[in-house]
Amino acid sequence: MALAVFTNKARAAQHYSSELTPNCLLTRWPLLFVTGPRSFFYFSAYWNIYPSYLAEHGYEVFHLRLPWNKGELRKQRLLEFLNAQDEADRKYHLIVDEYTLKEFSDLLRSQRPSCIVSLTEISDPNQSGQDSSLQGLPFVFANIEVLPSNKSSLFVKWCYSFHRLLLTGKHLPSLSALGACEDTKLQNGRLLLDRAQLLAEMDLRQG
Numbered sequence: 001m002a003l004a005v006f007t008n009k010a011r012a013a014q015h016y017s018s019e020l021t022p023n024c025l026l027t028r029w030p031l032l033f034v035t036g037p038r039s040f041f042y043f044s045a046y047w048n049i050y051p052s053y054l055a056e057h058g059y060e061v062f063h064l065r066l067p068w069n070k071g072e073l074r075k076q077r078l079l080e081f082l083n084a085q086d087e088a089d090r091k092y093h094l095i096v097d098e099y100t101l102k103e104f105s106d107l108l109r110s111q112r113p114s115c116i117v118s119l120t121e122i123s124d125p126n127q128s129g130q131d132s133s134l135q136g137l138p139f140v141f142a143n144i145e146v147l148p149s150n151k152s153s154l155f156v157k158w159c160y161s162f163h164r165l166l167l168t169g170k171h172l173p174s175l176s177a178l179g180a181c182e183d184t185k186l187q188n189g190r191l192l193l194d195r196a197q198l199l200a201e202m203d204l205r206q207g
Helices: 002-012 050-056 071-087 098-111 154-166 185-206
Strands: 031-034 061-064 092-097 116-123 140-145
Touching: 002 154, 031 050, 050 061, 050 185, 071 098, 092 098, 092 185, 098 116, 116 185, 140 185
Parallel strands: 031 061, 031 092, 092 116, 116 140
Antiparallel strands: none
């Protein structure tokens, strides 16, 4: 328990040193990171540096923290959120991992929420959760395949291994896909930054 709490706090407090990319075109609509399955061993700062990295470049970034790992509760919470945002006429660029995309693809197809302007999936190479169920939906979809790595701290690796053991049967993304590996987190963050700038161009054309 102490290891899990310490490791989650350490990940949430991690810093990085990188020069900001100048003159980024900003999106009209906020970027919304959706949490994937969590457990006691992996619950804090689900997306690690990605949200703060984009926020420091000027993007408006939000988190949708769903219930930890109960599928029906997660779907219910997401549906409540989407309905509320549709009624309020708010819009977002959603960012999900590969597991979460598979988990909610049927819901997105049946509900067709107008609050989603785009959907970006972050996945490990050749592990995209995209399927034919996303065809014809009223938002733009793109997949970002991250650079693979297993160079994370020993404690983080241990905790993530326990996290996977607790959630046996779920095909969870790697630590690199979640921005937790020292040698790839900034490179993968830049891939996401490139995607954000493309979304900003799309917003500008549509606006």
